[in-house]
Amino acid sequence: MKNLINKKTGAVALSAIMACAALAGCGGKDNGKLSVAIGNWPDPANEASYAAAQENETNFEKLYPDVDIVPDSYSFDSKTFNVKASGNQLPNMFNTHYTDVQQIIKAGYALDITDKMTERGYAQAMSPDLLELVSDENGRIYGIPMQSGAYAQGLYINKELFRQAGLENADGSFKIPATYEELAETAKIIKDKTGKAGFVMGTSSNCGGWYFMNIAWSYGVQFMEQDSDGKWTATFDTQEMYDALQLVYDMKWKYNVLPDNTVIDQAEQLKLYATNQAAMMISSPPQDSLVSKYGMNKDNAHVVSIPAGPKGKFSQMGGTVVMASTNTTEEQLDVIFDWLDFKGQGPEFTETAESTLRSSLEAKREANNIILPCSAFKVWVNDDRTEKENALYAEYTNVQASDYDKYFAFDGVQIKAEEPVCAQELYSVLDGVIQEIITNKDADIPALVKTAANDFQLNHLNNL
Amino acid sequence: MKKTAGQGAEKKNAGKFFESFKANFSGWMLIVPSLILFILIVWRPIVIGISYSFFELRGVTPAEFVGLENFRQVLADTNFIKTLLNTVKYVFWSLIIGFPMPFIAALMLNEMVNCKGYFKVAMYLPVVIPGMATCLIWKMIYMDGGGGFLNMLLYFFGIGPLNWLSNANLTIPLIVIMMSWHGFGTTLIMYLATMQSINQELYEAARLDGAGFWGRIRHVLIPHMSGTMLLLGIRQIISVFQVTEQPLVMTDGGPNGASTTLGLTGYNYAFRYGQYDKAMALGVISFLILLVLTFIYFYLDKKTQN
Known part of the structure; x- marks a missing residue:
């Protein structure tokens, strides 16, 4: 009996010790240092990027010996974000997209960093238009737009299919469509000559609506407006919208240049383009998965300016925004800004920043990710700073600059942010319209648009 | 005191x-x-x-009590009735396609003398394939254009290519065929077990009374199986009513919402639009509908056991 009691006591003691050990583990490697969790840390499977990040961590901790950087692999995903945020499980610094910033601010999951942005000189050095996108209605700033990852959408050309269709000029350049009408006609030539889809556009998972915005804006569509009482009204039941959708209709039923498969999300769109099943698509460079996932030769991709509609050229912008979780202290927030400065994401492009960016670009090149010769648009108002960074990108670029020249020229292109409210809901409504148009030859476009505008007003805008 | x-x-x-x-x-x-x-x-x-579901949520944290406002918004959604009807269509087609299939297969297996074990395993195999993989396999089978497996098959007979999942009238029955293929193994085993528990003497007695194959089914098998069939039928209705991942993977609810269900709408509210409060309200509405069906199930279960 005594033996049994001893065994029981031993087991309880052992459990207690294990529990204490586990709890101690939860605390992280404090050692009297200030721990700051940095999200979006590369996966160890991505060896080159992971090694570069680890090296950054070591070098940063040498510069700031009282700080302990805690790598956190959490990468933003709208499906998991809210649950993670409500459980206080977000890293101190996390990445998100422009599309989700307002929802995160509204949910109260990001820290107001206005004062720190001003104190550290970020607010003064940053493009006011971009700052507006990461601020609430009272002008309080919650996010930091990143120069790396900033993109605007362009037209991707598959060189191989263009060559097969005889659309290569004598000097090696390609016959690029300048307008959407020309795009449809070029796509028809490709379809006739190669049998492959001339153009692919997303139709599902909100991707149809998202890509369609570029076309709609260029036809002069205004999707919504706000009155003086703050009430939003859907305003897209117009002739411009009918004309923009008529283009999509014609691509299916007049020119027959779209893929047979009608349920296309972003991954499927990239796959069809990368595997020479479609000759053109609207997308935002760089798209690493074309090479890493679908084995495309990156020299086969050629990105040019987005085509023009009757009202000009419009390109939707996007990119990465950094935010701080609400449990971040003032000291931790300072470290986040130190970290961004160190990584070359701050207003000053210091030698340290240059060196860190250099090693990060080397890692990207090693991982065979696409490095473009410069960024799509400027986050910083200071041109010198952008030029210095772009010079570094130009040094490490692993694509032919001529393949992106026309895209980066942004000749006559108006770069436009997403619609201000209910953008995802709008894409979902437009997905439905696009799906109906490309699956039903008898689709009545004005009637579909009327229903869509009504649905969007009643189901979404009225509930704001 | x-x-x-x-x-x-x-x-x-x-x-x-x-x-x-x-x-x-x-x-x-x-x-x-x-x-x-x-x-x-x-x-x-x-x-x-x-x-x-009675609160306005910020993220997934309750912020303000709003009473029935979330329910009002969900029920006032112009697509709610369409989505509810779609869900009922799934149930309807599953009863037409998926309900008799395992019964007929179990009947065939029960009558089989040779290779019974092989067919039992072969028919049960789809159950062990993960649901997501099943959806992807069938998505390739139904794919529009010359690349789809079904269209390749029809090509040999000089037909097509036809549109499958993009045909709004066919989408739901096609998804139901896939669901039935994937899930019918479990129901089959339950039917088979019930069939095998029927006393063989009853069949012999029926045979002596001059009953043929159909007579034995009508007078011996069906009366013994009716309880199990009723219960499995109700269980199928409850399970099909919650269909979400199949339309999500195969059609994303399209074309133009033709295959959207209550479950998929709830998923969209929560994970696409971040409107967890409306997702909860829709969940409660589905829960209440299913609760009624569950009570019917328990009532019938009790009656069957008695």
Whole structure:
């Protein structure tokens, strides 16, 4: 009996010790240092990027010996974000997209960093238009737009299919469509000559609506407006919208240049383009998965300016925004800004920043990710700073600059942010319209648009 | 203070409970882990989900009590009726396509003399394929254009290519065929077990009375199977009513919402639009509908057992 009691006591003691050990583990490697969790840390499977990040961590901790950087692999995903945020499980610094910033601010999951942005000189050095996108209605700033990852959408050309269709000029350049009408006609030539889809556009998972915005804006569509009482009204039941959708209709039923498969999300769109099943698509460079996932030769991709509609050229912008979780202290927030400065994401492009960016670009090149010769648009108002960074990108670029020249020229292109409210809901409504148009030859476009505008007003805008 | 009769009875009951608890201490200890898990995993989310549906949520944290506002918004959604009808269509087609299939297969297996084991395993195999993989396989089968497997098959007969999942009238029946293929193995085994439990003497007696194959099915098999069929039918309705991942993967609810269900709408509210409050309200509405079906199930189950 005594033996049994001893065994029981031993087991309880052992459990207690294990529990204490586990709890101690939860605390992280404090050692009297200030721990700051940095999200979006590369996966160890991505060896080159992971090694570069680890090296950054070591070098940063040498510069700031009282700080302990805690790598956190959490990468933003709208499906998991809210649950993670409500459980206080977000890293101190996390990445998100422009599309989700307002929802995160509204949910109260990001820290107001206005004062720190001003104190550290970020607010003064940053493009006011971009700052507006990461601020609430009272002008309080919650996010930091990143120069790396900033993109605007362009037209991707598959060189191989263009060559097969005889659309290569004598000097090696390609016959690029300048307008959407020309795009449809070029796509028809490709379809006739190669049998492959001339153009692919997303139709599902909100991707149809998202890509369609570029076309709609260029036809002069205004999707919504706000009155003086703050009430939003859907305003897209117009002739411009009918004309923009008529283009999509014609691509299916007049020119027959779209893929047979009608349920296309972003991954499927990239796959069809990368595997020479479609000759053109609207997308935002760089798209690493074309090479890493679908084995495309990156020299086969050629990105040019987005085509023009009757009202000009419009390109939707996007990119990465950094935010701080609400449990971040003032000291931790300072470290986040130190970290961004160190990584070359701050207003000053210091030698340290240059060196860190250099090693990060080397890692990207090693991982065979696409490095473009410069960024799509400027986050910083200071041109010198952008030029210095772009010079570094130009040094490490692993694509032919001529393949992106026309895209980066942004000749006559108006770069436009997403619609201000209910953008995802709008894409979902437009997905439905696009799906109906490309699956039903008898689709009545004005009637579909009327229903869509009504649905969007009643189901979404009225509930704001 | 004078004790009332009620207080005395309560104390007596509590005493009885503690006596019983002490007497069955080991038994209670054995069920405690399951009970805790049951409360945490089953009851807690249900209670939280119902209570949150009356709040405006910021992210997934309640911010303000809004009464029935979330329910109003969900029910006033111009697509709600269409989505509810779509869900009912799934149930309807599953009863037409998926309900008789396992019964007929079980009947064939039951009558088989050779290779019974092989066919039993072969018919059960789809059940062990993960649901997501099944959706992707069938998506390739149904793919529009010359690249789809079904269209390749039709090509040999000089037909097509036809549109499958992009045909709004065919989408739901096609998804139901895939669901039936994937799930019918389990139902088949249950039918088969019930068929095999029927006393063989009844068949012999029926045969002596001059009953043929159909006669034996009508007078022996069906009366014995009706209870199980009813229960499995109700279970199928409950399970198909919750269909979400199949349309999500295969059509994303399209074309133009033709295959969207209540479950998929709830998924979109929560994970596409971040409107968890509306997702909870829609969940409660689906829960109430299913609760009625579940009561019917238990009522029939009890009746069948009696």
